[in-house]
Amino acid sequence: MNTYSKLPLSLVAMVLSCMMVSKAIANDAPAAASAKPKAVAASGPSDDDLSKALLNKINKGSGDIVIRTGDLPTGNPPPQAKPETKPEAKPKVAKAPAKPVEKDPIEVVQWTYMDGPGGPENWASLGKENLACMKGKSQSPININVDRAVKAEMAPLEFLYRPSPLSIVDNGYTVLVNYGEGSNVIAEGRQYRLVQFHFHKPSEEAINGDRTDMVAHLVHQHHDGSFLEVSVLMSTKPPASTRRYLWGNDEVKGNSLIQTLWNNVPLVKGKVETPPVVIDVNQLLPADRGYFTYMGSLSTPPCTENVLRYVMKTPIYVSPEQVKNFDRIYPMNARPLQPKGDRLVKESTGN
Structure with a gap:
């Protein structure tokens, strides 16, 4: 008999158990590290089965005491550690977009002719595009001192105006007429197209410190973008040519185009009206075409400079009722006079 058979059964079982544990650790270390301990199924081999298998091996004299799977009694295989299952991820619930925080609306200050936040002294502060209204050096309107104007022989203005369908709007600052294409003025050899004309009360320009009842501004533009503006003064004083009789004066009516x-x-x-009416802007021109001229600006924001300005020396006549009608819409819509500075003002002679 082999000497191993004399070993006590308990010792053999202990050796067998240690060997089995060592092999399990060596082969399954990664799985064992992550697997949770599980209860061994009751149907696996018992300690007595393992001991008998070991003794069998020793009695055969094979020289090793390794118990293989084939040496064990048939039965259910030892339980395997089940891989740990991760809990299913819960579906993410889309969050409703956050409501924007409501802010108080910023009050937009509109420019105006009246004193206040939007008044002429504050036009430049209403937007960067209006900086010329404050920092410009050639702003309009100005007071024209006739004694200081340079008398010069200059070519007369050539008014090449033709009738146009009426397109009229009250834009919130004045009554403005958009004029049809094909009407031009030639000044200093350059042709400018009449774009629109509008009105101010009282006249923005002053002659020797006096302003007339109203003024019409005829705005022209060259194809290079530069502006030319003709100012036609409007007065309720009857023209000097009115004849006087013992029984009274010749009846002086208002201007038919104005009416x-x-x-x-x-x-x-803000609504543009285009009634079936044809107008002729020539009816706004005085018979005497003499003028004053200087370099100025637009007289409303953004107060663009380098505008060639012409002021007709002779006013046209309008009736007091026609002035009152405009006064009912705009009692005052004239910009204050601006510093003349060292600008040159010329007066035409011989026209």
Whole structure:
């Protein structure tokens, strides 16, 4: 008999158990590290089975005491550690977009002719595009001192105006007429197209410190973008040519074009009306075409400079009622006079 058979059964079982544990650790170390301990199924081999298998091996004299799977009694295989299952991820619930925080609306200050935040002294502060209204050096309107104007022989203005369909709007600052294409003025050899004309009360320009009842500004533009503006003064004083009789004076009526415009002023501000009416801007020109000229600007924001300005020396006549009608819409819409500085003002002679 082999000497190993004399070993006590308990010792053999202990050796067998240690060997089995060592092999399990060596072969399954990664899985064992992550697996949770599980209960061994009751159907696996018992300690008695393992001991008998070991003794069998020793009695055969094979020289090793390793127990293989084939040496064990048939039965259910030892339980395997089940891989740890991760809990299923819960679906993410989309969050509703956060509501924007409501802010108080910023009050936009509109420019105006009246004193206040939007008044002429604050036009430049209403936007960077209006900086010329404060920092410009050649702003309009100005006071024209006739004694200081340089008398010069200059070519007369050539007014090449033709009739146009009426397009009129009350834009919130004045009554403005958009004029049809094909009407031009030639000044200093350059041709400018008449774009629109509008009105101010009182006149923005002053002659020797005096302003007339109203003024019409005829705005022209060259194809290079530069502006030319003709100012036609309007007065309720009857022209000097009015004849006087013992029984009274010749009847002086108002300006027919002005009356047509007032008849068609839209009821709603900002709405352009195009009634079936044809107008002729030549009716706004005085018979005497003499003028003053200087370099100025637009007289409303953004106060663009390098505008060639012409002021007709002779006013046209309008009736007091026509002035009152405009006064009912705009009692005052004239910019204050601006510093003349060292600008040159010329007066045409011989026209």
